Amino acid sequence: MSSSLVRMKHDKQKVKVPAIPTPPTFRLLCYLGQWVLVLLILPCSASAACDRLDRDALLSLPFNTPLNWSASTDCCLWDGVTCDPVEHSRVVRLSLPRRGLSGVVSPAITNLTRLTRLTHLNLSHNSLLGSLPDDLLSSLPSIAVIDLSFNRLIGRFPQSSNESSHLQIINLSSNFFNGTIPASILVPSVSVFNVSNNSFSGPIPVSNGGNHTSLTFLDLSFNKFTGPIPPGIGLCSRLQTFRAVWMLSNRKIIPGGNTDKTDFETMSSQSTAVAPELDKDTSLVILFPTKTNEIKDLSITEILKATDNFSQANIIGCGGFGLVYRATLANGTRLAVKKLSGDLGLVEREFTAEVEALSTAQHENLVSLQGYCVHDGVRLLMYSYMENGSLDYWLHEKVDGPSQLDWPIRLDILRGAGCGLAYMHQICEPHIVHRDIKSSNILLDDKFQAHVADFGLSRLILPYQTHVTTELVGTLGYIPPEYGQAWVATLRGDMYSFGVVMLELLTRKRPFEVCKSRGSRELVGWVQQMRREGKPEEVFDPLLRGKGFEEEMLQVLDVACLCVNQNPLKRPTIKEVINWLKDVGTSQQHEDKN
Template sequence: MEEPSSDFPLFIKRNVSGRGLQYNQVGSLPPTLDLSNNHLTGTIWPEFGNLKKLNVFELKCNNFSGTIPSSLSGMTSVETMDLSHNNLSGTIPDSLVELSFLSKFSVAYNQLTGKIPSGGQFQTFSNSSFEGNAGLCGDHASPCPSDDADDQVPLGSPHGSKRSKGVIIGMSVGIGFGTTFLLALMCLIVLRTTRRGEVDPEKEEADANDKELEQLGSRKVAIKRLSGDCGQMEREFQAEVEALSRAQHPNLVLLQGYCKYKNDRLLIYSYMENSSLDYWLHEKLDGPSSLDWDTRLQIAQGAAMGLAYLHQSCEPHILHRDIKSSNILLDEKFEAHLADFGLARLILPYDTHVTTDLVGTLGYIPPEYGQASVATYKGDVYSFGVVLLELLTGKRPMDMCKPRGCRDLISWVIQMKKEKRESEVFDPFIYDKQHDKELLRVLDIACLCLSECPKIRPSTEQLVSWLNNILM
C-alpha cells in the first residue's frame, strides 16, 4: 500500500473521546496498544515494559488480575496508561514515577492497596485516577497510617520502644529546625522588603506574585510564587522544575532552587534587572524609544538561541508552548532569557509532537492547535514569529481597543505586506534608511514563522543562522 499524500488528512479516534486527532502521515500516528473492552483475563505481561516507543497503553475494562508489573517503567515514551476497571491487586509500583512523559494515568476501580507513589508525574494526576480502590492511601486518597507502620515490631518489645522514641525525637528536632529556618527566611524577606521601601507595580504580575529578595553577599534573586487552581499549579510547578533542571543555557533563566511547603510553591531564579520584553515594548512609557534596532535584534537572536537549545540540544528535547514577549526576560545587558516553563513538555529526540490540550496565550497560539490536540516544534516557531512582529512594530499581538480589522497584528501586517506598504508597519523609533534592509529581512523571517502550514515554517536552527547573518 502506498503512503498517502502528505496533504491528505488522516484521523485517529479513540474510544473515550468524541474528537478526532489529525495526523498528516501514517508514520506520524502515535504508537498505540489499546486492548480495552475485550474481557481479557490473566495477568499483565511484564514484557510490555520492553515497548519503549509506545505512547498510548490502554487495558481498561477487562478482567486482568494479579499485580501491576514494575517493569512497566521501561515504557519510557508512554504518555497515556489506563489500567482501570480490572481486578488488579497489590500496590502501585514506585518505579512508575520514572515515566517522565506520563500525562494521563488511571488505575481506578481495581483492588489495589498501599500507598500511592508521590514522586514524578503522580503529583499531577487527579483523585479520580485512583478511585474505587478502598485499600489505597496517600495524596490522592485517605491519609496513610504512620509511614513507619511496615517497620514496626511488637509493642512489648524494648527494641520497638527505643525505635519509636528515636523516631519521635528525630521528627521533633527536624520539625523544630525546619520551622526555625522558614521563620528566619520569612523575616529576612519582610525586613529586606521593608528596608527597600519601594515596590514597582508595573513589574509585578498579579497571578505570579513575583518578588525580589536581596540575599547575603548583595546578590539578588527573583522568587516566583505560584497560585491558582491546585491541580494546575502543581502541574506547572512540576513542569517548570523538571524542564529547568535538565536545561542549562545562557539564554534560559537559571533556576537556583525551589520550595514546596503546604500549599505554597516557590521557584527561585536569577534576578533579571530589566524585567521583560513585554514591559519595555508595551508598559514602560519610554520603553520603545529606549530599545534601538540593534538591541531588539540582539534580543531576537538570544531568544532564538535559547529556543534552538530546547528543541535540538537539550536531552530530552523540550517544547516550551508559551513563547511570548512577557516570557522573554532581560538582564542588565539586555540579553534575552526564556522563562516560564509551566506549560513546557518533554519530547524524545525521535518524536515530532506530543498530545496536548489547547494551551498558550491568545495572539501567540498557532492555528493548528485548534484543529488537533498535538504540540510541535513548529508551534513554538509560530509563537516566536509573533514576538518578531512585536519587536518590529512595537504593537501587541491583539489589541481590543483598536477598530475591527486592526486588532489582529498578524492579519494587519500580512495585508500591508501584500499591498507593498511594509515600511508603514515598522515602529517609528527604529525605522530609518540605515536599517531598512535588515528590518525587511527580519519581517520576511517573521512571516515565514507565521505560515499557516507548519511545514513551511523554518526550524529554530535556521532562525539562529539567519539572525546571525543579519547581525554580522
C-alpha cells in the same frame, strides 16, 4: 604409490644432488606455510566459531535495519557483537545503540534468553516497539547491564528478577512503560536504576527492609508514582543522585540521614517538605546547584525576610498564577520569587510544569530555577534575578524604554531568545514545547541578554512524539491558529508565537489591541496586509527608521512572516530561524530561504 612419486624416486637414483643444510628459520617458515595452505583449501562452509544457539538467537531478533549479520559467518565478528575472550564461542555483549533499529521486539526478544552468557545488552536510542517478557531479567543469569532507553517500548516492567543476579545497571528511561514496578527488581547488586520519562505508577520501588547498599543513582522522575518516599531510601548509604519529580499527596519528604551528600530532586504537592535536621515548623527550600554556588542552606525564614514578608514594594511582576517578588538575601544576592496562588489544581499544574521543565533544561538563554518550596500550602519558585525585567516592559510600559532598544540590541535579543528556544526544542531531553512564548516571558539581564522564562504552561515531549494533547492555553495574539481546531501543542506552535515576538520587536505594536479598528487589531494580519500592499517598511517602529538598518529589518521581517504562516507545516524550525538570524545583514540569508 602414485606414478609421480615413482618417477621422483627413480630420478633421485640417477642424479646425485649434494645435500644443502636447511636453516631452522627457513624450516619454520615452511612449516607455517603448509598450515596456511591447509587453511586456505578448507571448505568455505566450515562451521562458525560462535555458538550455534547464540547465532540463531541473534538472527531471530526483529531488526528491520540491515546489519552485517549472516549465518555463514562467525557471529563473533558481527556488528555490535562481542564474544567471551576465554570461551570464544559464547556471546557476552550486544551493543547496538543509535543504529536506527526498528521492529516489534515481542515475542522475538524472548529468544535473547538463550544468550545465557550475555552480560551487556544495549539497544538504546532506536525505534523498537512492543513489550518485554516478564522473565526477561530472570532468564539472563549473567546480565549485568541492560539499556533499552529511548525507544517506543510499552507494557509493564519485567516482573521477575533473580535475587542472586549480577545486575548492576538498568536503564529503561524514555519509553512508554506503565504499571507498577516491584521492589524486588532492585536486587542488592544494582547500582544504577533509571526509569524516568515513562508512565509508571504505584509506590516507589524501594523496599524498606531491602539491601540497597550498592545503589548510587536512582531516577524515577516524570512518571506517575504515588505515596511517600519510603524510609528505605535513607538506608541507601551510597546513593548520590535521587531524582523523583511527582505528586506526593499529603505526605512529607523524609530523605533520611544522608541528605548532605545526596542530590535529592523531589517535590511535594500538598504539604510542607521537611527534613529531619530542620526545625518542625520550618519548610525545606530545595535548591539546585548553581555555577557560582552563591546560595547555600536557604530557609523559608530567610525568604520571608528577603522579601519583607512578600511586601507590595517588592513586587516586580504579575502572572496568571501569582505575583513575582524581589528577594535580597543577607549576602546581597538577589532572587526573583514567584508566589503561586489561586485555584489549587491550576497552581499545582503550574508548579509541576516549572519544576519539571527547568530541572531538566539548563541553558544561558533560559531563566535559571534556583530552588522551590512549599510553605503553609503556598508554593514558591525561586529564579535568578533579571535586572532589566521583561522585553514587554521595555517595549510597551517603560516611558523611555523603546528608545533605549536600538536595532542591534533588539536583534541580539531575538538571537538570544531563539537560542534558548532551540535548546528546548532540540537539545534537552525530553524536548520541551513552551506553549506561552511572548515578550513578557523574555527576561533581560543587566547586559540585555535574553532569557526565556515562565514554563508554567510547558509540556515535555518524549522521544518519537510530535505533539502533546492539551487544553487551549496561551496568550491572545500569540496563540497559533491551529490550536483552536485541535487541542494539541507542538514545536511548530511555539514557532508561530516566536514569529509574533519578532514582529513585536520590529513594529513596537502589541499582538492584539482591542481599541483599534478590526483591520489593524491583530498584528499578524496587519503586517501581512501591509506586505501585500507593497509597504513593508511602514510596519517598522518609527524609532528604528532612518538609522541605516532597513535591509536587516526587512530580512528579519521575512523570517517572522515565515514563522506566522497559517499552515504549521510550512513554518521553519527553530534551527533554521537561528541560522537565518545569524546571517542577517549578509546576502547568504536570502539565498538560504530561497
